[in-house]
Amino acid sequence: MKILIKNIAEIYTMDNKVIKDGYIIIENNKISEVGSYIYEDNNNYDKIIDAQDMIALPGFVNTHTHSAMTLLRGYADDLPLDKWLKEKIWPLESKLTAEYIYWGTKLALVEMLKTGTTTFTDMYFQMHKIAEAVAESGMRAVLSQGLIEENDGQDGLKKAKQFTENWNGEAEGRITTIMGPHATYTCSPDYLEEIAEIAANLNVGITIHVAETKKETEIIKNKYNCSPVKYLEKINLFDVPTIAAHCVHISKEDIQILKNYNVGVSHNPMSNMKLGSGIAPIDDLWENGVNVALGTDGVSSNNNLDMIEEARFASYLQQVKNNNPTVMDIETLLKMLTIKGIEILQLNNLGIIKEGFIADLILINMKNNPVFYPQHNNLSNLIYAAKGYDVSTVIIDGKIIMEEGLIKTLDEKKIYNKVNEIISKLV
């Protein structure tokens, strides 16, 4: 398959170039050429996309979600955290079968593709069904079986190990697996050490919730007399490449530890705000050279998977925290949406529109959309005024997965009907 995308208004390559009136050629799953004139040779392509009035970007990377939680969207809002979890979320989650999770994931995949996400990180259960849905959809994903010691124990470790082995590199290489201990307060030091050992042996990474709430930091302080970050350092978890989700309640010393071990931070501002968890010190993390990217968290606390909206919240939240409108700029946000996500997930050959890189990219149509006028700065209009649904075309691994808003790999209507059917049985 050889694809030409021509007449692209602006290509943000993410290696410090903006190409105007550009073109991209894709051969098989890789970018074979990127240039800046209008390409004339129209004869040798299986597919030509005319991208006039469009922006091309690497696809968005969602570095933290629980995709099947789409099933819980709107089920429990505006409640105190404890009541929300114990009386609503956990009881419903306990009823989720593998089949339900499969369809909930498919609903999330529809939403992610429509809003321009090409790679996402997931931590949940029944992960083999999530992997199946990902494989069918054409999406790229980094998947981890969530582990809560009390619920999952040694049996969970075995299952997680098996899932990690079985699915790593599957779906033409689009699936990467990592280990997923849930959090510092739900896994003992021994359990975390076992998980880190499995990860090291399998040569995979780890993702874990870290310092999401004040309560968590108090629990760890009481038990181990240190911060959650320090605790994880002490038990050598960070010897394994780690993605730490949230990092809301962290100290300057914690930031230094995250930097020293090259821990990637997944910032989830909308979830942190909606649940009243707090404001992560993204300004300090960024200044200290820690890799930060964006995540949506699950939609029971967000309640959508639109990464552009997430970026806008990330920006405005840091500005108001600092009473300073210059803390985060558009370029920083674009990096957090794309290349920084690839970096913290430690994926290779992705996140840049450049010869030899894997073709995961999106096209945004600016035409006839009021938020793209006037055209002082298309990137500003994209990040500060547009929405994920303005993404028109999604290419993953060199394949056109969505074209002009139509997803080719998933049957949307069937998914909506299935989800409604599931909910009528569940609630």
Place this chain on the structure above:
Amino acid sequence: MKILIKNIAEIYTMDNKVIKDGYIIIENNKISEVGSYIYEDNNNYDKIIDAQDMIALPGFVNTHTHSAMTLLRGYADDLPLDKWLKEKIWPLESKLTAEYIYWGTKLALVEMLKTGTTTFTDMYFQMHKIAEAVAESGMRAVLSQGLIEENDGQDGLKKAKQFTENWNGEAEGRITTIMGPHATYTCSPDYLEEIAEIAANLNVGITIHVAETKKETEIIKNKYNCSPVKYLEKINLFDVPTIAAHCVHISKEDIQILKNYNVGVSHNPMSNMKLGSGIAPIDDLWENGVNVALGTDGVSSNNNLDMIEEARFASYLQQVKNNNPTVMDIETLLKMLTIKGIEILQLNNLGIIKEGFIADLILINMKNNPVFYPQHNNLSNLIYAAKGYDVSTVIIDGKIIMEEGLIKTLDEKKIYNKVNEIISKLV
């Protein structure tokens, strides 16, 4: 003109009712019937809308914007406030002709209609051109000529008075005019008193920026040894019905003053966050019974006019401020988007879907839209997951202004072209 809207999945009437499988009949510009069964008599209507899978709501009310500032969208982001205003915004604004403002307003009208706003409040200059654009568009608006003493002086007062007289009640009653002193720090006590007197004589209201920034409160403290709110009370401005925009830096005493004088507060969270102005105490205002509604501010500091996004920011910002996810619930947000806006603008017979009320309403299509699945709570999905662009149909003053996303009163493409043409001359 007699319109039947039938098969409506849910009608949020805003007088404490949710009608399922409902219908609405509109005769001329008023709602003549609202009910809860499927209406069968299809013979006597000029127009029948089948609203299956749709939500009906009163239209959104944007209580503070400067609509022609669409022309500045994306022109100056991520800058310190002073530099932003003095080096970018003001120099460009000084070049805006009446004709440019007319087209900038039209661009804003396209965006507002597409995102479900049926009434907006504006403060700017060349207001007669803004009024002309509003009249043509079918929109409802509360318009004020902005007055900065140093720039506008006595001549400005005359012009503003004339505009207020000429346009009040025009466009079949869709235009209401009020007086628009810019702010406490740009108008002297004498000037503000003159404006209040004109407003009282013309029997119209006032809108003014109040306590937007910390700097403003310091200026007023130094000059008059009190807060901006107290200052306005002292000079009896609040004897005139007032809409106070922003109210970020206010004390408990200020809140009591706002309550005592029934001052309406226009909360603009996205602008306050993006400019780093601060977090308005909406929780305290609401608890103390002050009327609060939402506004977008101009798009040079937002950068869009989507009221659903504004409501989401309002909610999540108060939750994170309080470290408490129960501070604002969906019902409160829906009120702030609709009926509370009507109340603070002191408009009559609007904001409720009820027999005898003026027909300003919107329909949101939930079908084939992933964020509306599953259907645990359609209102939650609308406020926490959807976007203004999910509004399908807009009816204002009994007329169908937008149907299935198509605006009938404005030529979108012509507006986009005109705006690009203007910018090419301006910048």
